[in-house]
Amino acid sequence: MRTPKGDFRAFDATxxxxxxxxxxxxxxxxxxxxxxxxxxxxxxRNISGPPPRPLIPFKVIVQGDEIFVSKQL
Structure with missing residues (x-):
């Protein structure tokens, strides 16, 4: 996703x-x-409802016109 400030973020969608x-x-x-x-x-970060933990983040790298997403270790 792209935040309102223009940053790219990616998380496990589970x-x-x-x-x-x-x-x-x-x-x-x-x-x-x-x-x-x-x-x-x-x-x-979990902010309301029943989720007990934050989402798992992924690493996002922007190189020119390409966006690379990988599991963050």
Whole structure:
């Protein structure tokens, strides 16, 4: 996703509550899980609902017109 400030961020799209798929809700400014209304901020931190842990971040590298995403170790 691209934040309002123009930064690129990527996370595992699996909610840390019950493994549902999360989605970026630009209009709400959050990453949202529809299963139980869990919300994460744009840094992947759980901010409301039942998710017990933050999302797993991925590494994002921008090189010219290309964007590379890899698991962050």
């Amino acid at each position: 909610c840390t509550h019950l493994d549902c798929t999360v989605q970026y809700k630009k209009d709400m400014g959050v990453i949202w899980c529809a299963c139980h209304n869990g919300k994460y901020d744009l840094n992947g």
